[in-house]
Amino acid sequence: MKEKIIEKVRIGKRISPEEALTLWREASFFELGALAREVRFRIHPERIVTYIIDRNINYTNICISGCKFCAYYRPPGKEGGFVLSQEELFRKIEETLALGGVQILLQGGLHPELPFSFYVEMLQSIKKKFPEIHIHGFSPPEIVHFSEISGETIEEVLRELIKAGLNSIPGGGAEILVDRIRKKVSPNKCSAEKWLEVMRTAHRLGLKTTATMMFGHLETIEDRIEHLKRIRDLQDETGGFTAFIPWPFQPGNTEIDVPKVMPVEYLSMLALSRIFLDNVKNIQASWVTQGPKVAQVALEFGANDFGSTMIEENVVAAAGVSHRLSVDEIERIIRDAGYEPRRRRMDYTLIS
Template identity: 50%
Template sequence: MNRLSDKEAIDLLKHGDILELGQQANKIRQEKHPGNTVTFIVDRNINYTNVCLNECRFCAFFRRENRKDAYLLPIETILQKVKETQEAGGTQVMLQGGLHPSLPFEYYLNMINTIKTAFPDIVIHSFSPAEILHFSKIANKSIKETLQDLRSAGLASLPGGGAEILVDRVRKIVSPKKIMTDDWLKVMETAHSIGMESTATMVLGLGETIEERIEHMRRVRDLQDKTGGFRAFIMWTFQPGNTQLGGNKLSSWEYLKTLAVSRLYFDNISHIQGSWVTQGQQIGQITLAFGADDLGSIMLEENVVRAAGTAYQMSIDKMVNTIEKADFKAAQRDTEYNIIRRF
């Protein structure tokens, strides 16, 4: 199959039949992942602080430092959350916080090191490019040195958070204080260059055009051609509740169509993840017929999407049931997509 061009991808998003797209994407998924297995991970998002300098208009989670409901979790609380994760069969934690104006770089190094010392088997898959760039500035170090220090402390890989739409026109509207496209890509390229892999993400429904969605995908695909460091592409929809940006939720129809096109477009990324967190369990199940081979995490804790008024619950049993009812075989994976348990 020839590589899908940007023009062809745009045409498919604008005029393609959704069921045909689903069938084509499903065929590619089966070629890349024969055997009918759908994976998921057991992990926990630990939001160690909600204080953030960026104040993104699409975010309902952040608080200014002087607000009464601003917080910074004590290390004892973080360790308890990691302990609960491991006891629940979890293998990974994702530390996510705002860009706190008062914390030194050593705080983050100590936090990772303390977690890794107490729980050596837990994988720390944490800190988006925006956080990494913030750390490099407060530490007065290069991005590469910052990442090397974090890796020495126990950081394993980076999540793809903060990508939103990798087009500066959109970013200047929805998150003007946040890093722009080239900075996000530069952090990821640097991480890949030292052998630290990551995921890539995309948030639909931020006022982007069809052409800008494909531009986002092209920037990710181009970098993947260069580094091969993205393990997965993960896409979800903007949740407008309680945000400054507001607006309406994108339809599940539009989400599924774009998901299918992403599977056709990313010939160089192995895994495409379906989002039950923003779409709900039933649409999450349908993503498995639209190119997704992974359903992400059961998320023992999740606060950012919840702050926007969207909350879907998941357990291991419910996840396995969701996958099996779609006629797939469920398997628990680790951060690197190795299967560690079949059901």
């Protein structure tokens, strides 16, 4: 059975969720890696690995979502909560541009007291001062939150954000797109269907987005494959996802007490994602959670993108994991693996 599925992948045929499960259970670590590598080179024949220079900017850490996997948020009224001032926001963007950055990743907690106008005006002020910066902002749970506090539909919210300067949407807040799991790990966050609705609507309005999966907490392998299927199905419908980023849950300082995902499992899941998501062009390695050496190996397990320089990253760091890489280090790691590093934009067009 396994051999038939491997042959199916090799000739470019789509596999079912059941076949993906068989591969996970029966294929060896090296078989999964070799198969994912074949798929990667069928989609990207050139030996290029891309990356982007950008910065994560968290405009607030005050949040009512209560996610058990998050060590970064603060409930309303608790010590350590903040809302970034415009002055601080602009300083962070200026630093990003000075370092050759082309994009900011703008995300925050689900703040109960900030009106929707706060977010619209934040985008407008950024674009007025920095018209050249690409704003990759507001994950689907944030968009759903904006809809709830404003009384507007998801489409109306997105249209206003686009008009104010939003350029694309990150795939955060997906965790695992199975509500049985979501209710356990993120009890106050939007449902899987709402996450998909935001992405479907964004794609219809012309926004490109990424998709993520945070695995290794309370889900099963069947749940992970269901997540992949929901991403693949929506991509069949809209074609709006530019990349998929699977990353393992970091249990430090969180409310979920599980063993940390080890590199072999991470690389196997990355490989299965590359094999299964035949309609998502780019798969990103997660050096932020795995460190540079494992991310380098990921380039032989189906990844063709090294992600971001992450000039600033707070959420994973709050869980006790902190890796830092400069542009020179990223390019050296990619070259040492036998690939040519190339800077890119969010839509994967290359920068000269």
